[in-house]
Amino acid sequence: MTLAETYAATPASLRRRGVTQLRWRGTPPNGEWIASGDVSGTVRIWGAHDDHVLKKEFKVLAGRIDDLQWSADGMRIVASGDGKGKSLVRAFMWDSGSNVGEFDGHSRRVLSCAFKPTRPFRIVTCGEDFLVNFYEGPPFKFKLSSREHSNFVNCVRYSPDGNGHKGSIYAVSWSPDGKEVLTVSADKSAKVWEILDSGNGTLKTTLTCPGSSGGVDDMLVGCLWQNDHIVTVSLGGTISIFSASDLDKSPFQFSGHMKNISSLSVLRGNSDYILSGRYDGLICKWMMGRGFCGKLQREQNSQIKCFAAHEEEIITSGFDNTVSWFSHLELL
DSSP states (O other), X not given: OOHHHHHHHSXXXXXTTTEXXXXXXXXXXXXXXXXXXXXXXXXXXXXXXXXXXXXXXXXXOSSOEEEEEEOTTSSEEEEEEOOTTSOSEXXXXXXXXXXXXXXXXXOSOEEXXXXXXXXXXXXXXXXXXXXXXXXXXXXXXEEEEEOOOXXXXXXXXXXXXXXXXXXXXXXEEEOTXXXXXEEEETTSOEEEEEEOTTSOEEXXXXXXXXXXXXXXXXXXXXXXXXXXXXXXXXXXXXXXEEETTBTTSOOEEEOOOSSOEEEEEEOXXXXXXXXXXXXXXXXXEEETTTEEEEEEEOSSSOSEEEEEEETTEEEEEETTSOEEEEEGGGOO
């Protein structure tokens, strides 16, 4: 199952629950269970196949979950986020919810956490207090802190076995063999780094997402290296999937609306296509059997009230009392 197919198969009920993180138990597509964390601080364990049966549900934190990970043996989960004055990190058994440690040492929201993939198990965390903390266990307890950062520490990952960014680095992900690292940044780029035997990194390539306008929505805020898939997520909600074995190949992209949809139209002359619009002027194009296949952000007449589409033409009316015409072929 491809990542796009997995997204399409995700239960709609989970998409509506404000899910912030999603992690497989084991290596997809063989992993049997998936853990998801949401804005309420709840972790749900659900089946990766067929009907996506909900196995377990645990209230883990008082606020939103910013990150979660399975242990390498698939028996434990660690989650971090906003504790709203209470616990900021919690590690627990996946089947019972029993705590497997205490996580002192952070004073503000914990943005990321990771399990060491080999024994003896370790957990590393980082957050808005500029700290990177290390814990030994289980049961896990505080070991030491790193105070090398002078601002928020956004993401931390263990390894599985230059030309830097010009903006904040929001996420990192190791390649499966532990020899390369993927980073994404506010500078709208993703970079792949080779890790040398000396422990230093050298830039291998810079990935750019087609259709990027250079605006704030194009900042890359999340990433994942899963088997041959390199996945990036933009602030505007566009997901790009690159091939790790062919980095020059254009990525598969899908996106959607981040705000309320104000208008909808079937494309006359080709009923396989549907166009949808929202108040801020974003128009998305959808294809039967495929889903998202393009979008267009209109600079003029940005507040779309309604529109009609016929063959290659779209006519929009806006809250500024103007009517505009353009071709839907402009949709990227």
